[in-house]
Amino acid sequence: MPVSRTHASVRASARARAVSVWRPAEDEVADHEAGTRERVLKIVTADGPISAAELAAELDLTTAAIRRHLAVLEGNGQITVHEAQGGMPARRGRPARRYVVTNQGQAAQPHAYSGIATEALRFLAEVVGPDAVEEFAERRVRELEDRHGAAVEAAGDDPVARVRALADALADDGYAATARPVPGTAAIQLCQGHCPVQQVAQEFPQLCEAEAQAFSRMLGVHVQRLATLAGGGHVCTTNIPTMTNPAPAEGR
Template sequence: MPGSAVVPQVLESRTRDRVLQAIGERGPVTASALADDLGLTVPAVRRHLENLTDAGLIDERVIAAATGRGRGRPARSYVLSDGGHQALDSDYDHLATEALRFLSQEAGDDAVRRFAESRVGALEQRYAVELAAAGTDTTARVDALVAALTRDGFAASARPVGRTGATATAAPAGLSGIQLCQGHCPVQHAAREFPQFCDAETDAFSRLLGVHVQRLATLAHGDHVCTTFVPTTEGSTR
């Protein structure tokens, strides 16, 4: 029957979408980790990875070989490409925005705020353990936060800012500190209409780092990266 040939194609497409979504949530992630998460065989995952790479939706990264690993195929991990971000955003973020509009209309903006805080709170609980292991030094805690954010697909980085001799870099006047950047936001389009998500994340960063941080730029407002200033000058610690 003609229709019977369509079923495998539909199932194949849905599985490929699941692989793409998992990479967006967990990238960088290996084929074996994806197979474990999705209940698939590694060869099946690799087939989808090849198709997604050919389509320009994911990028491949070579993982540095561990000591004693020996010869063989180098370990590789996968992250979303710019095209992959756009593909996911077009489907999932529009649906999320519609749901948030409905929630706002039915229960008010405070309900949206509580939802945003609940969503960010789940990340905060996981990150708190890692930051606690980093100790009390603000710089070390920022490094731990960057590592956690990058692992979860936020493309995070950090660099010192403030006074360097007579030169001042991008920081609030009279302060020196760290500029924490996030190159990807999974709720970018929703946050454009509902800033409660950015506010909840900023508050969570303050609690995790133990200092009052300041959000300077966001992807949701059209900036090329989310930027948060973390003070390290005396008196910044809560």
């Protein structure tokens, strides 16, 4: 009997050691999975609508692994399947599911000062008046122009190069910005998948309007805002012509 108890004790100690050895490894796997999901969410934010196959190629993972992460993010309400808009060309076969970030997914990413900024702008509007909010929005984007104007100018006269230079600069600022040519048109779209003032701009759209005006000044063309995150879009989209129409002849 004493020998039997000794053997049982040895086996129990071995099992305890095995747990102590493998538990950290399990924690490391969990941390790695969470880190990969965070990267998936960032790419969907920047490049959505995007498919599982495109994400797999971007992250050098299998499509099955990506679908597992997408299922978790979709279950958490942070991403959703993009509904194709009317007028899109039909595709043969079953179309790939393409994902975009949701408002909940946006909220899961850093928004450092949205609450207090909204309160400050409310106070400014009440005490000074609505014009003060517009002046603040204009001053904010003037700082953006000062930071990135040189990079846009360095791109030369090519409008596409200028938009891409602006997108790169905005991406460095954390806007998850990309430049996407529109097939079959003389236009390129500047897409911003993340906006640090999204929640503020929901109440004060002057921020979005001033930003669009700044883009127009920097690029030297009239731009058109098609959608904003603050307005419920899955991305801020600004349509920018790559060819300018000739000026009308005199007398016409």
